[in-house]
Amino acid sequence: xxxxxxxxxxxxxxxxxxxxxxxxxxxxxxxxxxxxxxxxxxxxxxxxxxxxxxxxxxxxxxxxxxxxxxxxxxxxxxxxxxxxxxxxxxxxxxxxxxxxxxxxxxxxxxxxxxxxxxxxxxxxxxxxxxxxxxxxxxxxxxxxxxxxxxxxxxxxxxxxxxxxxxxxxxxxxxxxxxxxxxxxxxxxxxxxxxxxxxxxxxxxxxxxxxxxxxxxxxxxxxxxxxxxxxxxxxxxxxxxxxxxxxxxxxxxxxxxxxxxxxxxxxxxxxxxxxxxxxxxxxxxxxxxxxxxxxxxxxxxxxxxxxxxxxxxxxxxxxxxxxxxxxxxxxxxxxxxxxxxxxxxxxxxxxxxxxxxxxxxxxxxxxxxxxxxxxxxxxxxxxxxxxxxxxxxxxxxxxxxxxxxxxxxxxxxxxxxxxxxxxxxxxxxxxxxxxxxxxxxxxxxxxxxxxxxxxxxxxxxxxxxxxxxxxxxxxxxxxxxxxxxxxxxxxxxxxxxxxxxxxxxxxxxxxxxxxxxxxxxxxxxxxxxxxxxxxxxxxxxxxxxxxxxxxxxxxx
Amino acid sequence: xxxxxxxxxxxxxxxxxxxxxxxxxxxxxxxxxxxxxxxxxxxxxxxxxxxxxxxxxxxxxxxxxxxxxxxxxxxxxxxxxxxxxxxxxxxxxxxxxxxxxxxxxxxxxxxxxxxxxxxxxxxxxxxxxxxxxxxxxxxxxxxxxxxxxxxxxxxxxxxxxxxxxxxxxxxxxxxxxxxxxxxxxxxxxxxxxxxxxxxxxxxxxxxxxxxxxxxxxxxxxxxxxxxxxxxxxxxxxxxxxxxxxxxxxxxxxxxxxxxxxxxxxxxxxxxxxxxxxxxxxxxxxxxxxxxxxxxxxxxxxxxxxxxxxxxxxxxxxxxxxxxx
Numbered sequence: 034x035x036x037x038x039x040x041x042x043x044x045x046x047x048x049x050x051x052x053x054x055x056x057x058x059x060x061x062x063x064x065x066x067x068x069x070x071x072x073x074x075x076x077x078x079x080x081x082x083x084x085x086x087x088x089x090x091x092x093x094x095x096x097x098x099x100x101x102x103x104x105x106x107x108x109x110x111x112x113x114x115x116x117x118x119x120x121x122x123x124x125x126x127x128x129x130x131x132x133x134x135x136x137x138x139x140x141x142x143x144x145x146x147x148x149x150x151x152x153x154x155x156x157x158x159x160x161x162x163x164x165x166x167x168x169x170x171x172x173x174x175x176x177x178x179x180x181x182x183x184x185x186x187x188x189x190x191x192x193x194x195x196x197x198x199x200x201x202x203x204x205x206x207x208x209x210x211x212x213x214x215x216x217x218x219x220x221x222x223x224x225x226x227x228x229x230x231x232x233x234x235x236x237x238x239x240x241x242x243x244x245x246x247x248x249x250x251x252x253x254x255x256x257x258x259x260x261x262x263x264x265x266x267x268x269x270x271x272x273x274x275x276x277x278x279x280x281x282x283x284x285x286x287x288x289x290x291x292x293x294x295x296x297x298x299x300x301x302x303x304x305x306x307x308x309x310x311x312x313x314x315x316x317x318x319x320x321x322x323x324x325x326x327x328x329x330x331x332x333x334x335x336x337x338x339x340x341x342x343x344x345x346x347x348x349x350x351x352x353x354x355x356x357x358x359x360x361x362x363x364x365x366x367x368x369x370x371x372x373x374x375x376x377x378x379x380x381x382x383x384x385x386x387x388x389x390x391x392x393x394x395x396x397x398x399x400x401x402x403x404x405x406x407x408x409x410x411x412x413x414x415x416x417x418x419x420x421x422x423x424x425x426x427x428x429x430x431x432x433x434x435x436x437x438x439x440x441x442x443x444x445x446x447x448x449x450x451x452x453x454x455x456x457x458x459x460x461x462x463x464x465x466x467x468x469x470x471x472x473x474x475x476x477x478x479x480x481x482x483x484x485x486x487x488x489x490x491x492x493x494x495x496x497x498x499x500x501x502x503x504x505x506x507x508x509x510x511x512x513x514x515x516x517x518x519x520x521x522x523x524x525x526x527x528x529x530x531x532x533x534x535x536x537x538x539x540x541x542x543x544x545x546x547x548x549x550x551x552x553x554x555x556x557x558x559x560x561x562x563x564x565x566x567x568x569x570x571x572x573x574x575x576x577x578x579x580x581x582x583x584x585x586x587x588x
Numbered sequence: 589x590x591x592x593x594x595x596x597x598x599x600x601x602x603x604x605x606x607x608x609x610x611x612x613x614x615x616x617x618x619x620x621x622x623x624x625x626x627x628x629x630x631x632x633x634x635x636x637x638x639x640x641x642x643x644x645x646x647x648x649x650x651x652x653x654x655x656x657x658x659x660x661x662x663x664x665x666x667x668x669x670x671x672x673x674x675x676x677x678x679x680x681x682x683x684x685x686x687x688x689x690x691x692x693x694x695x696x697x698x699x700x701x702x703x704x705x706x707x708x709x710x711x712x713x714x715x716x717x718x719x720x721x722x723x724x725x726x727x728x729x730x731x732x733x734x735x736x737x738x739x740x741x742x743x744x745x746x747x748x749x750x751x752x753x754x755x756x757x758x759x760x761x762x763x764x765x766x767x768x769x770x771x772x773x774x775x776x777x778x779x780x781x782x783x784x785x786x787x788x789x790x791x792x793x794x795x796x797x798x799x800x801x802x803x804x805x806x807x808x809x810x811x812x813x814x815x816x817x818x819x820x821x822x823x824x825x826x827x828x829x830x831x832x833x834x835x836x837x838x839x840x841x842x843x844x845x846x847x848x849x850x851x852x853x854x855x856x857x858x859x860x861x862x863x864x865x866x867x868x869x870x871x872x873x874x875x876x877x878x879x880x881x882x883x884x885x886x887x888x889x890x891x892x893x894x895x896x897x898x899x900x901x902x903x904x905x906x907x908x909x910x911x912x
Contacts, residue, residue, distance in 0.1 A: 113777045185774045191751065192734040192776060196700070280752030286735055287750065320636070322645025329659050351737070351772075352748045353755055356685050360678055367670040371663055378662040381625055384632035387645035391637065399629060406625050410618040417673050419610050419680025423744035426737065426772045490611070491597045492741025494770045497780035501768065575644035 056459070056556045071156035072559060077142035078457070079163050080133060085526075087129040087170060094122035096519060099481075099512040107499035115498040116183035117199070123186025128208050129170050131442055132300060135307035136253075137166070137218055139449045140246045142457060144222060146550035146557060147240050149231025149566040154224040162217040169211030176203035185496060187297075190278030190289040194270040201271060205264045212257045215303075219253030222246055231549065233568035237331070240548055240572050241317075241324060244331040245310025248338035252299045252306075256342070260296035263289060287353055294345035302341040304438055305405075306334055308445025309376055312398050315448055316380045318546040319395035320387025323573035326379045333372035340369045350421045359418055366416035373409050377402060392544065393464065396471035397448030404440025404478065408433060411486065426496075429489025432482045440478055447474070447525065454529065455539030459556040462532040466524055474521035480514025547573055598742040600761050600788065606680050607744040614673055621666075684745060687758035691726035694719075695808070695891045698729065698736035698749045700775060701782040706891060710807035711798070715784030717769065720794035724760040728856060732887045739772030740786055746772050754856045761788040812896025815889055819881065833878065834871045838902020845872045859894045 053059065057074045060066075067075060098118050101109040110118065141159065145152050153159050176182060182204045184193040193201050226247050230239070267289070269275040276282025278289045317324045324330055346354060346362030380402055389395070411433040414420045424430060447470075455461055484507040493504045500508070542551040553562050599605055636645070649655045694717070695706040705713045719725050729738055729749040736749040743759040771782035789797060816822055824833035834844075840859070843851045847870045852858055861868055863885065866878035885893065 107780070112780065116774075116777060116779070183777070187774075189735060189774070192774070196734050196776060280750075286752075320645045321638070321643065323647050323649065325649050326655065326659050327649075350681075351746050352735075353750045353753065356681065359681065363678065364671075364674050367674050368667075370670055371667050374666045375659070375663055377625060379659075381628050381632070382658070384629060384636060386648055387632065387636045388638045388643035389633055389636050389645075391633070399633070402629060403622070403626060406622050407618070410621060413670065413673065414611070414614045414618070417610065417614060417677030419607055419677040419684065420614060421677075422681055422684050422746050423607050423611075423741070425746050426739075426774075487595060491595075492739070492768060492770070494739060494772050494780075496774040497770075499780050501783075 054554070055558065056554065057559045058459070058556050060559045069160075071152070071160055073141050073145050073153045073156065073159055074457075074557065074561075076159050076163050077138050080137040080141060080166070083163075083167060083170065084130050084133055084138065087125045090174075091122050091125035091130055092519065092522065094118045094125070095515065098122060099515040101498070102500075102508045103512045105500050105502040105505050105508075110498075112498045113183060116185075116496070117181035119496060120182050120185050121177055124173060124182070124204060124208070127186060127300070127438075128211055129166075129173065131304040131438055132215060133166060133211075133218075134304065134442065135311065135446050135449065136222070136246055136249055136303070137163075137214075139242075139311065139446070139453060140222060140249075140307060141218070143453065143550055144225060144243060144246060145229070146456075146553065146561055147243055147548055148226065148229060148234055149549050149562060149568065150225065150229040151561055153221045154229060155221050158217050159221055162214040162221070165214035165217070166211050169207045169209070169214065172207030172210065173204050176200035176207065179203070187293060188267060188289075189293075190267065190270070190286050191280070191284070194267055194277075195279045195281070202268055205268055209261055209264045212261050215253045216257045219250035219257075222250040223254065226250075231566050231568050234549075237328065238568055238571050239331075240310075241313035241327070241330055241334075242307075242310035244334050245306045245308075245313070248334040249303050249306045251335075251338050252303050252341065256296045256299040256303075259292060260300075263292035263296070266292070287349070290349050290352055291345065294348045295342070298345040298348065299338070299341040301434070301437065302337055304442040305445075306337060308401065308442045308449075309334065311445040311449035311452070312380060312401050313376075314546075314548070315394050315398035315452055316383050317573040318452070318544050318548075319390050319392055319398070320383055321545070321575045322383065322387050323571065323575075324379060325382035325385070326375075327571070327573075329375050330379050333375045336372040337369060340365065340372070344369055344416075347416055347421070350418055351425050363416055363418050367413065370409060370413050370416070373405075377406055377409070391468075393462075393467040393471055394448045394452035394544075396468060397444050397451060397474075400471060400475040400478075401441060401444040401448060404436050404444060404475075408436030408440055411436065423492075424489050426494060427489035428485040428493045428495060431495050432485035432489060435482045435485075440482070444474070447471075450525075450529075452544070453550070454532070455543045456550055456555050456557070458533055458536070459539050459554075460532045460536030461539050461543065462525075462528050462536055466528045470521055470524040470528075473517060473524065477514055477516075477518030477521045481511050481518050482514070484508075484510045484514075547575065598765065598767060600742040600763055600765060600767055601744070601759055602762055603680070603684055603759065604742060604744040606683065610673075610676055610680050613676065617669060617673070685757070687726040687756065688724050688760075691724035691758050691760075693726045693728055695888075696727050696729040696738060696749065697732060697887050697891070698738070698771070698775075698782075699732040700734065701771070701778040703738075703769065703771075703782065703784050704888065706808060706888070707798075708807070709798070710809075710811060715769070716787060717784070718787045718789060718794060718797055719761060720791040721761050721764050721788050722791070724758060726756065726758045728891075729755045729757065730887050730891075734775050735773050736775050736782065737770075737772030739770040740767055741770070742767035742786070748773050754860070761786070764788045764790060808892045808895035809899045811889075812892035812894070812899075815885070815893055816896055819885070821893075824878070832874070834874060836897055837900045840898045840900070844869075846870060847872045847874070856894050856898075859897050860890050863890060863893060 057072055101115055180199050182199045182201055184197055184201060226243060266277045270277045276284040278284040278286050313324050313330060344362055344366045346358055347366045350359045415433060451467060488504055488507045493500055539555045541554050549566055552566060599608060692708055697704040703715050705717045731749045731751040733751060738749055739746045745757060745759050747755055747757045749755055765788055767786045769784040769786050771779060825836050827835060827837050839854050842854050844854050845851050852869050864880060864882045866880060867876040870876045
């Protein structure tokens with residue numbers, strides 16, 4: 034994608050008057066300038082800080098869980114504490130880190146830049162969504178300090194409505210409020226992508242990152258209200274004893290699972306589709322060529338979003354659902370694997386005859402492809418009725434969804450963060466340490482979660498505080514791997530913070546990428562572009578020496 | 589015999605073997621595809637690594653007319669394999685779910701945090717189930733509180749046990765041994781303590797165990813009959829009565845015509861519901877006069893009553909009807 038004319042007059046740090054260049058970070062100072070900002074770039078940074086806090090808290094709980102599981106006996110925590118730990122780990126990681134994750138940070142920062150817009154369509158609503166997220170998060174943290182919750186992040190009824198005594202309602206309110214933040218973000222993205230594209234930027238010239246976020250936004254808008262309703266019904270039964278789910282009050286316990294998974298399965302795609310969008314950008318940029326089969330990859334995102342709404346019943350194969358319903362959900366789940374496979378094959382084919390650099394973001398992207406492939410294929414196993422009936426609710430499924438949500442979504446998030454960090458902060462990070470972090474995360478991840486596939490097939494159920502001694506060896510391996518993985522996450526935290534002050538200054542386009550966001554300065558000015566960019570070519574159009582330079586990249 | 593193999597759990601039923609074969613098929617697909625991707629990625633990464641700063645990749649998609657064929661190939665081949673896996677998996681799943689006709693019924697009640705088992709002869713166990721090898725065991729299961737899950741890895745069977753509804757499942761052990769029974773659905777504080785053992789014995793040893801464990805327990809049918817009298821069910825549900833309540837003899841397994849014009853199969857769930865919520869499905873021709881027994885009978889007593897109703901054979905000349 035080419036911009037003519039381009040952004041800032043000079044990539045240097047000084048204006049023609051000789052003073053420091055004004056950009057979105059130094060345009061205003063003080064707490065108020067951040068908390069009342071309507072600049073999508075600043076709101077993205079607010080999100081970056083808040084989701085990092087929740088990621089750290091969720092990670093800390095994971096560490097405690099793995100410590101407890103290093104021995105078969107439940108000897109480190111009491112069972113009720115252990116149950117709170119894995120519940121809060123799930124709640125924080127899913128609702129307050131992974132779901133907002135890439136859209137609210139990278140999407141927020143990049144979508145207007147990528148489509149050549151001044152901001153999102155509704156800047157105030159964008160700020161509101163961060164406030165809703167924060168209020169929801171604070172409710173949840175408050176509940177954490179007041180006894181936590183021990184239902185599992187899935188809140189299955191009637192356990193959650195009439196049997197546990199922990200802070201189900203407070204956490205429910207927290208998730209309910211944060212849900213609106215997700216809906217508003219999705220809405221903002223959809224309107225922005227429809228209405229605010231630069232002249233010449235047709236749908237099929239959009240970066241695949243934008244396609245991924247478009248598909249994600251559809252899920253956020255259509256799916257989130259359903260989980261909100263499920264939470265309200267839990268509150269109605271728990272607080273007012275209106276019988277909805279508990280058979281003792283005349284309810285149906287399985288109904289909750291339908292409502293819950295109708296959102297929570299598509300929610301997995303809220304986590305993975307933006308990540309896939311990131312990977313498409315990285316693979317194209319670091320191979321210096323267009324994504325193989327652009328339209329297939331773009332429509333695969335939409336296909337996944339649509340099919341994703343039709344497969345929730347595969348969480349309930351053994352839940353008392355009719356076995357014929359299981360058959361339908363099984364075949365539909367198989368179908369979701371096809372667009373996912375298309376993406377993986379197309380990324381691989383993009384590498385063919387590319388000009389591939391081994392920069393840090395690319396290493397994360399390759400890690401993603403490997404881990405997502407294993408996560409996806411084990412997902413196919415779980416969609417197979419006869420296999421699921423054995424490994425359902427065992428460590429096999431824990432391993433599977435961590436390969437998707439940690440191996441997939443977080444690898445994509447970190448890859449994206451490393452890719453756009455120079456744009457976001459105007460600084461570079463150390464090459465050696467960042468490559469090392471990609472390696473350590475990849476190794477640590479596999480040592481942590483691969484043994485869990487075997488544990489699951491051997492029959493170790495999930496959410497077990499103590500377990501039979503023959504499972505110990507694999508659990509110790511997993512705990513050891515978690516230590517490495519935790520270290521792998523700490524390294525980027527350190528050098529990212531370091532780079533903000535000491536990192537070398539980043540040029541406007543350090544990777545030689547083609548996206549519009551690279552046509553403006555690093556960090557971008559408040560207005561994103563000083564003149565309206567005009568797009569004249571498809572995305573990822575790199576000058577080919579064989580065909581002669583068609584376009585000029587950069588300033 | 590707790591699992592000894594480091595990679596495979598005990599395989600103690602024919603169903604377990606067929607699940608393992610299915611898994612092996614899926615696993616080989618996984619290995620082939622991930623190896624393919626990994627090798628291609630590595631080869632391309634090395635072969636096409638950037639040599640000069642100004643190098644760019646060569647876009648082959650637009651120039652090569654075969655690109656679309658390639659897209660089709662890697663959509664259709666995975667789809668075909670997925671459908672094979674789906675079909676095979678469904679077949680195994682039906683085997684897991686459908687008890688054979690000769691299966692012997694055992695009752696299982698789950699509660700926070702224990703399993704209670706009732707043998708056909710009325711014998712009861714807690715967190716243990718002794719069965720003879722080679723016997724098809726049909727499990728009728730219900731929970732007294734939250735959702736539990738009956739999970740025996742050695743048989744590759746895993747099914748949620750719900751409150752308010754009987755779940756039917758089955759297994760047939762093909763070798764003796766002691767196998768884990770886990771609660772597979774998170775059920776509260778002591779979830780990981782809701783574990784037990786399945787003890788599979790030689791038939792003769794099983795008989796000896798039955799004989800040696802004389803506890804004076806009476807069969808579920810007999811306990812059910814006592815309850816039937818104690819709860820005064822028999823004052824209305826009398827074989828000779830035709831006034832207040834339907835005759836139960838021979839009713840089980842038939843279709844009952846209901847007062848709202850529909851019909852209902854008289855099975856375990858129907859009998860249980862009719863005891864707890866009599867007004868829900870009233871047999872045509874009767875008034876909804878029966879009081880509810882909700883809170884007055886436990887799940888285990890309900891099982892005994894169900895077994896008793898089941899045992900009532902039709903006297904000659906009685907019409908098959910059921911109800912409250």
